[in-house]
Amino acid sequence: MRRLLHQFCITLALLIPTSVLAAWELNMPRGVTDVSHTTYDLHMLILWICVGIGVIVFGVMFWSIIYHRKSRGAKAAQFHESTTVEIIWTVIPFIILIGMAVPATNVLIDAYDSSESDIDIQVTGYQWKWQYKYLNEEIDFFSSMKTTKEEVYNEVEKNPHYLLDVDNEVVVPINKKVRFLFTANDVVHAWWVPELAIKKDAIPGFINEAWTRINEVGTYRGQCAELCGKDHGFMPVVVKAVTQEDYDKWVAEQKAVSLAKAAEAEQVWTKEDLVAKGETVYQKSCAACHMANGAGLPPAFPALNGNEIVLGDIEKHMDVVIHGVPGTAMAAYGNQLSAVDLAAVITYKRNAWDNNTGDVITPADVKAFMSK
Amino acid sequence: MEHSSNSYYVPEQSAWPIVGAIAMFLMLGGTGMTLIDLQQGDISQMSKITMYTGMAILIFMLFGWFGNVISESRSGLYSPQVDMSFRYSMSWFIFSEVMFFLAFFGALYYARAFSVPWLGGEGDKGLANMLWPGFEATWPLMTPPNPELFQPIKEVIDPWHLPLINTILLVTSSFTVTFAHHALRHGERAKVKIWLALTLILGVTFLAFQVEEYMEAYQHLDLTLNSGIYGSTFFLLTGFHGFHVTLGSIILLVLLIRVFKGHFTPDNHFGFEAGSWYWHFVDVVWLLLFLVVYVF
Amino acid sequence: MSEQTMTHDDHHDHGPAKGLLRWVYTTNHKDIGTLYLVFSLIMFLIGGMMAFVIRAELFQPGMQLVDPNFFNQMTTMHGLIMVFGAVMPGFVGLANWQIPMMIGAPDMALPRMNNWSFWILPFAFTMLLSTLFMEGGAPNFGWTFYAPLSTTYAPESVTFFIFAIHMMGISSIMGAMNIIVTLFNMRAPGMGMMQMPMFAWSWLITAFLLVAVMPVLAAVVTMMLMDIHFSTSFFSAAGGGDPVLFQHIFWFFGHPEVYIMILPAFGVVSQIIPTFARKKLFGYHSMVYATIAIALLSLIVWAHHMFTVGMPIAGQLFFMFSTMLIAVPTGVKVFNWVATMFKGSMTFETPMLFAIGFVVLFTIGGFSGIMLAIAPIDFQYQDTYFVVAHFHYVLVPGAVFGIVAGVYYWLPKWTGKVYDESLGKMHFWLSFIGLNVTFFPMHFVGLAGMPRRIPDYALQFADFNMMASVGAFIFGTSQLIFVYLIIKAVRTGETAEQVPWESAEGLEWTLPTPLPYHTFTTPPVIEVQK
Numbered sequence A: 001m002r003r004l005l006h007q008f009c010i011t012l013a014l015l016i017p018t019s020v021l022a023a024w025e026l027n028m029p030r031g032v033t034d035v036s037h038t039t040y041d042l043h044m045l046i047l048w049i050c051v052g053i054g055v056i057v058f059g060v061m062f063w064s065i066i067y068h069r070k071s072r073g074a075k076a077a078q079f080h081e082s083t084t085v086e087i088i089w090t091v092i093p094f095i096i097l098i099g100m101a102v103p104a105t106n107v108l109i110d111a112y113d114s115s116e117s118d119i120d121i122q123v124t125g126y127q128w129k130w131q132y133k134y135l136n137e138e139i140d141f142f143s144s145m146k147t148t149k150e151e152v153y154n155e156v157e158k159n160p161h162y163l164l165d166v167d168n169e170v171v172v173p174i175n176k177k178v179r180f181l182f183t184a185n186d187v188v189h190a191w192w193v194p195e196l197a198i199k200k201d202a203i204p205g206f207i208n209e210a211w212t213r214i215n216e217v218g219t220y221r222g223q224c225a226e227l228c229g230k231d232h233g234f235m236p237v238v239v240k241a242v243t244q245e246d247y248d249k250w251v252a253e254q255k256a257v258s259l260a261k262a263a264e265a266e267q268v269w270t271k272e273d274l275v276a277k278g279e280t281v282y283q284k285s286c287a288a289c290h291m292a293n294g295a296g297l298p299p300a301f302p303a304l305n306g307n308e309i310v311l312g313d314i315e316k317h318m319d320v321v322i323h324g325v326p327g328t329a330m331a332a333y334g335n336q337l338s339a340v341d342l343a344a345v346i347t348y349k350r351n352a353w354d355n356n357t358g359d360v361i362t363p364a365d366v367k368a369f370m371s372k
Numbered sequence B: 001m002e003h004s005s006n007s008y009y010v011p012e013q014s015a016w017p018i019v020g021a022i023a024m025f026l027m028l029g030g031t032g033m034t035l036i037d038l039q040q041g042d043i044s045q046m047s048k049i050t051m052y053t054g055m056a057i058l059i060f061m062l063f064g065w066f067g068n069v070i071s072e073s074r075s076g077l078y079s080p081q082v083d084m085s086f087r088y089s090m091s092w093f094i095f096s097e098v099m100f101f102l103a104f105f106g107a108l109y110y111a112r113a114f115s116v117p118w119l120g121g122e123g124d125k126g127l128a129n130m131l132w133p134g135f136e137a138t139w140p141l142m143t144p145p146n147p148e149l150f151q152p153i154k155e156v157i158d159p160w161h162l163p164l165i166n167t168i169l170l171v172t173s174s175f176t177v178t179f180a181h182h183a184l185r186h187g188e189r190a191k192v193k194i195w196l197a198l199t200l201i202l203g204v205t206f207l208a209f210q211v212e213e214y215m216e217a218y219q220h221l222d223l224t225l226n227s228g229i230y231g232s233t234f235f236l237l238t239g240f241h242g243f244h245v246t247l248g249s250i251i252l253l254v255l256l257i258r259v260f261k262g263h264f265t266p267d268n269h270f271g272f273e274a275g276s277w278y279w280h281f282v283d284v285v286w287l288l289l290f291l292v293v294y295v296f
Numbered sequence C: 001m002s003e004q005t006m007t008h009d010d011h012h013d014h015g016p017a018k019g020l021l022r023w024v025y026t027t028n029h030k031d032i033g034t035l036y037l038v039f040s041l042i043m044f045l046i047g048g049m050m051a052f053v054i055r056a057e058l059f060q061p062g063m064q065l066v067d068p069n070f071f072n073q074m075t076t077m078h079g080l081i082m083v084f085g086a087v088m089p090g091f092v093g094l095a096n097w098q099i100p101m102m103i104g105a106p107d108m109a110l111p112r113m114n115n116w117s118f119w120i121l122p123f124a125f126t127m128l129l130s131t132l133f134m135e136g137g138a139p140n141f142g143w144t145f146y147a148p149l150s151t152t153y154a155p156e157s158v159t160f161f162i163f164a165i166h167m168m169g170i171s172s173i174m175g176a177m178n179i180i181v182t183l184f185n186m187r188a189p190g191m192g193m194m195q196m197p198m199f200a201w202s203w204l205i206t207a208f209l210l211v212a213v214m215p216v217l218a219a220v221v222t223m224m225l226m227d228i229h230f231s232t233s234f235f236s237a238a239g240g241g242d243p244v245l246f247q248h249i250f251w252f253f254g255h256p257e258v259y260i261m262i263l264p265a266f267g268v269v270s271q272i273i274p275t276f277a278r279k280k281l282f283g284y285h286s287m288v289y290a291t292i293a294i295a296l297l298s299l300i301v302w303a304h305h306m307f308t309v310g311m312p313i314a315g316q317l318f319f320m321f322s323t324m325l326i327a328v329p330t331g332v333k334v335f336n337w338v339a340t341m342f343k344g345s346m347t348f349e350t351p352m353l354f355a356i357g358f359v360v361l362f363t364i365g366g367f368s369g370i371m372l373a374i375a376p377i378d379f380q381y382q383d384t385y386f387v388v389a390h391f392h393y394v395l396v397p398g399a400v401f402g403i404v405a406g407v408y409y410w411l412p413k414w415t416g417k418v419y420d421e422s423l424g425k426m427h428f429w430l431s432f433i434g435l436n437v438t439f440f441p442m443h444f445v446g447l448a449g450m451p452r453r454i455p456d457y458a459l460q461f462a463d464f465n466m467m468a469s470v471g472a473f474i475f476g477t478s479q480l481i482f483v484y485l486i487i488k489a490v491r492t493g494e495t496a497e498q499v500p501w502e503s504a505e506g507l508e509w510t511l512p513t514p515l516p517y518h519t520f521t522t523p524p525v526i527e528v529q530k
């Protein structure tokens, strides 16, 4: 037995390069908000209480195991009941629990007080991305994972923020009370950033609240924490906390971007431009289900290559993409993508792979359809 | 533990359980296939055959199994202790049914006390109303938050017509079945037949009215399974109750036939009692239903 | 297993029928117990294979073996099969073998129904497993199947999943009713409720929980079925329902369910520890009351699985406090076991090793449970590997060790054969080491922020995951020793003594070894002590 143990330890030691030992993360991050600090402290408190109880209980037990074994000639005692003892070990844990419950209640009440916020952000979970809508500003964008398929499938080296990187971070100022309103468009998701000590479910049709006041500038990463289907593991959250000045600058930039977007729609688009843009939109928004090559994952997700709707009536095609198919995973993209993106992706699909219809759908067509 | 006679009846091997398991597998598998077919359009022959075969075998099994039990009982194999076992298990079975309905009542309560008010902007999570502009919380919920997916209701069932009659029917039937029981205990078999038959008639009438009510709901009131949470809970609760009344009626029918065949004695008639317990349970559920689904 | 028949001239005593049909038609509690246990073992191996797939994919960051959808199917099926296929039938198997023997009954109260309860199971799991081969794949929404992922967004096979759950539910309810009736009605004359062995008591309370909550599970899957096929809106806000309603009903079942998986193990351990400590169980009465308290409390704590769904604060506090309270009666049990060992005269045969392993590791799992119960810090733990670590600590060295300990303890009686003690010890130590290497690191990755149910993870979690996968391999393969040991004992083991353990007490040991096919055809009379 001992030899086996020995060998086992050696195997383990070989498995773990010592260089990474230092980098091992064993505990919860302490975080960057007051609530995250109190949460962390509470966690450590409870942990040590449990360790303490464990030491006593296991201590007595192993003492008996060592000293009251038959091989040492121990004779069994006869006692088998004592009401006093039972009462003592009912009451003591009860008191310990009260000692745990009091600080826990305080932290909870703190975390729940989301009144008087400075900034409100509505966060909507989609299969498999997040939408951030700043309720006091005209800012509204989607945020999806930036890690590429090549990285995931081990074809290229993984970036240090593998799986935890997004195209558009949600940006907030430090030292301001930010309130998040969580909801979802399809299934239940959960928005989680450990360093802010926020984890809240995003439930379709309902709204949950949480708030934070970040103390330090930095980038804080988290993930979706509720099983939401195939790409649940690929739905990161990245919060960038910046100073007030940087935040104001960012807000101004975002506004400029949305103006530019609006102008794009007026511009004249060639088929080539639309197809090129459509391909990027497709890869970002649609490929998760319908696959990059349009083959889909039948029967759950239909193939778009050679698909009847895609090759058929343009109106019907636009309808499916813009309004979605209610009651299925096919979401309504009308409120997720701009008119240009919609026009581009529809044009792309009608001309990609083996779909050579030659049709061109312009942003104007899309707008016309949507205003009907 | 008065009756530990040393002759607890342990039946010999039996084929009925495995037949029952196979029947259940075919019936539920077939139903699953049918439902999936239905989603895609038409039902394939395979699915139907599997489902009906399962049902047929199940019925066959029930006849066989209960037949065995009845003949064992009549040939005096069962000691009072065995009888006690049956009593205990019937009570626990009814308890499990109570829990089944409890879940449904819980859903109704949750919808009324929490989800609908929240969606309408009231209470702790009233913020949800942001997502459903224009939605107002009422109970009965006539217009669901998304009236395109879930059709609005024109009108709900008036509790003081059919439902009231049905309440009277069921309450009366609870009495008649008790009278039948009394009669049985006093060996007045003619009365047993009359009271039991009356109970059965009341039960079946109840079902007929229920069917009528459903037709009314579908055809005139736009109250359907698809009309949001009100319709959902309404049909779930009344539907499962109706299903239990159907089972209860079948049990009563079997009892009636057995009475006609001369089964049961004044002091040995557990089958009869089990049936009447079940019937009372169905009644109590209805009373609750009448109050929380129709009246309030 | 016990193929031997006693040739008795008692007219009640006759041997089993010959051939395969014996097992199909049987009404004998020993046969049915064996069927349950064998079924449980098979399911444990199947569920374990799925765990292997999970651990293999998680061996390194990046996607290597399976696609994300299949990974989710594996997670879901692993959870379902282990819970409903391995642990629950395992305990029912122990109950079938032991309860009649422990209370001096000739058989279970309703032997035919007993057979039916078992035979539904293979069909239910055939249906569940067959979904793996269906178009669109098996259920992929986790063993907790939260709506609307499991309704509107589910693969087609969810319909069969629902019906499979219905069948398991019917089987469990009937099995539980049978146990309750047996315990109430079939005790030998003179055996009062408070003279029942702890194992019987634990099962009585478990059976009560089963009858109380399995119908609720049936109700919630029925509501899913309605939402999927009959366009109702229980779990859809668009019609006035709420996805969270699903979670409430599910966990009203789900939390008692986890105690259904542990209480019988408490019972087994309470039989084993006194035997090998050669000392009576300390505090029998308080053990009974504690078990009842745990069961009752378990009915009002369900929403501790839902701290992050955004319940109103009053709800958070209520469920937090009620959950924490469970530590008190559970503590009483742990302390009583320790007090039983204290000043005993202990030996450490395999059943005792597993029982001690149970006490230590279950308690560790209980401690992480208490941490999870604290709502504000559960926000950080919820849906991470910390939770996975918690429940594997209470389930693997808890529930599974409980079953395994029971099997070792009673195997000599059941088979009439002695098993290989040194193989048993090897099984214990490899399991003990393997499972700690597997599940302890999960606490760390969970705290550091790794969500559960993901097929791929960020780089900082790599080392611990590799370690967990290696541990899983050690733990898994060492279970093959167990299988081998049982086969070896049945085939070539020496005949066991009537009381194989020095100071084992209880009616089951008063029976001859090998056991007659029918026991206690005349009930033994128990003299009331004191």
Ligand code: HEA
Residues within 6 Å of the ligand: A050, A053, A057, A093, A094, A096, A097, C144, C258, C259, C261, C262, C304, C305, C323, C324, C326, C327, C328, C330, C331, C332, C334, C362, C363, C364, C365, C366, C367, C368, C369, C370, C372, C373, C374, C378, C381, C382, C383, C387, C390, C391, C394, C395, C398, C399
């Ligand atoms: C056998 C199964 C089993 C058992 C016995 C338990 C026991 C407990 N569990 Fe666990 N639990 C699960 C199986 C089990 N659990 C499963 C499967 C899940 C995940 C489900 C899913 O999401 O998939 C889960 C999840 C789970 C959660 C939800 C986590 C989340 O998703 O965020 C919580 C939260 O409160 C919790 C708490 C507890 C508590 C307080 C106990 C208590 O009963 C523990 C009590 C025991 C002790 C405390 C130790 C002994 C006591 C003493 C020595 C006395 C002194 C101690 C003190 C004063 C602290 N469990």
Ligand code: HEA
Residues within 6 Å of the ligand: C044, C045, C046, C047, C048, C049, C051, C052, C054, C055, C075, C076, C078, C079, C080, C082, C083, C086, C087, C141, C142, C143, C144, C388, C392, C395, C396, C399, C400, C438, C452, C453, C454, C455, C472, C475, C476, C477, C478, C479, C480
């Ligand atoms: C009693 C219940 C039980 C048991 C015993 C186990 C046992 C194991 N579980 Fe289990 N697990 C759950 C219940 C259980 N689990 C539940 C409820 C979930 C949650 C599911 C969900 O999220 O929905 C879960 C989830 C879960 C996860 C998280 C998955 C995820 O979140 O994505 C992981 C990951 O490592 C895991 C690993 C393991 C391992 C390695 C074992 C090991 O103990 C297994 C040991 C292996 C064997 C026993 C195999 C032996 C077989 C052989 C050696 C081959 C021989 C084969 C033949 C002869 C046919 N489990």
Ligand code: CUA
Residues within 6 Å of the ligand: A125, A126, A128, A188, A189, A190, A224, A225, A226, A227, A228, A229, A231, A232, A233, A235
């Ligand atoms: Cu979104 Cu998981």
Ligand SMILES: [Cu+2]
Residues within 6 Å of the ligand: C254, C255, C258, C302, C304, C305
């Ligand atoms: Cu729980």
